[in-house]
Amino acid sequence: MAIQSTSSLKRIFFQRHIAVPIEHGSWVFLLGPILVGLVVSEGLTSNQGWVILAALAGFFFRQPLTILVKVMSGRRPSKERLPALFWMGVYGLIGLIAILGMLSRGLGFLVVLALPALPVLFWHLWLVSRREERRKPIVEIAGSGVLGLAAPAVYWAGIGHLNLNGWLLWLLLWLQAIGSILYAYLRLSQREWQSVPPLQTRLSAARLPLAVCGGSIAGVGLLALSGWFSPLVTAAYLIQFAEAVWGALKPAIGVKPVLIGMRQLMISSLFMISFALLWRAAG
Structure with missing residues (x-):
């Protein structure tokens, strides 16, 4: 009986879609900036460990909170309310411990970086309650900007103080995320x-991502030439631009969304690794 009871509790509370964020693409917009912050600051310290724990707790907290909003708006069964509250409690407690750890290390100045997440989170939840959260690029762009704040937070925690480089890291990573x-x-x-259209039509459809990815190279290059950072960093932006050109010429007709997502995940991961190594090599 006890074994059956334990098994039942596991089925109720340990549901992957409630406990773990399901948007695979969003992972790279958090883990990538964390990696960049670590590499640029030249290593992992206990201070950075608290910051990373807080960032992960906040990232995971959104998933059960979203499920709870779906339950309240009638989109999910009421039986998911309790496990959603359970995981909100778990991640909330972890986040609180992480924040206390940051405060004990004199990193309270980094806690304010969480504030921009609040309006974006409320916006997302409002859309969820109205069944309108899908296919909203502007929300995803805002969310990637919030997640990108992990880069300066981890970097500043590593060096122990604020500086302009942290904001540059955030801006440069957000540019790539937008593209x-x-x-x-x-x-x-x-x-x-239905079929491959003429070249002019394909390029017209791709004009916005091509403009953003190409403009990123130009903008980052100008900043580099102005002495803000090494021109080597600009090379990392060629990865996404080359991919955008290829995608404009070779349309994904009939390709499964999961394959599109996995390919872009690899491209973004390659960019993050290249960016971090180029910045570090130039430093």
């Missing part, structure tokens, strides 16, 4: 094409 999101939406829209 990545717009490109992913281009690929998803191409799925519905």
